[in-house]
Amino acid sequence: MEKNNRFDSGLSTVKKMVSQEAFENISGMKNISPDFWEMIVAFGFGDVYAREGLSFDKREIITITSLITQGAFDQLEFHIRAALNVGLTENEIKEIIIQCAAYVGFPKAVQAMLIAGNVFEK
Structure with a gap:
């Protein structure tokens, strides 16, 4: 292109x-x-x-997971907002974070859930 x-x-x-x-x-x-x-x-x-090949919501699932895995929390709020805008629900985002806890650890998942909570409040 x-x-x-x-x-x-x-x-x-x-x-x-x-x-x-x-x-x-x-x-x-x-x-x-x-x-x-x-x-x-x-x-x-x-x-x-x-x-x-992938919808925006599937791409955001991958992106959110990747950001949590890396501990790249500065980018996470932007992508949680984008995920909501492209159709993911708050519950789906919470489940992504819970799933990540098993693989990347609770400290990263806790930080991600706090960021998600702030986004959901706004």
Whole structure:
């Protein structure tokens, strides 16, 4: 896919997945590094999330699980919000976190559940 098409596809994809507020928060990255913003949008959302084969909700299950496994909690709130926007329920997200507890440990699962709880309250 051509570079401009990848970026445009990525913008379209991320805007389908997240609220306008969440999009504005992450788009601040372009003020720090326009090149990195281009990479996030073109690759992350244009090449990966826009692929056929998995729905957005399945991709978010994988992403949430991966973030918990890595302990990458700074990204977790964004993806829990995206997961809710693409159709996952609060209960499904809780079950993902509970499932992760068995494989990555309770400290990471507890942190993830606290983040999820904050998202659910808002």
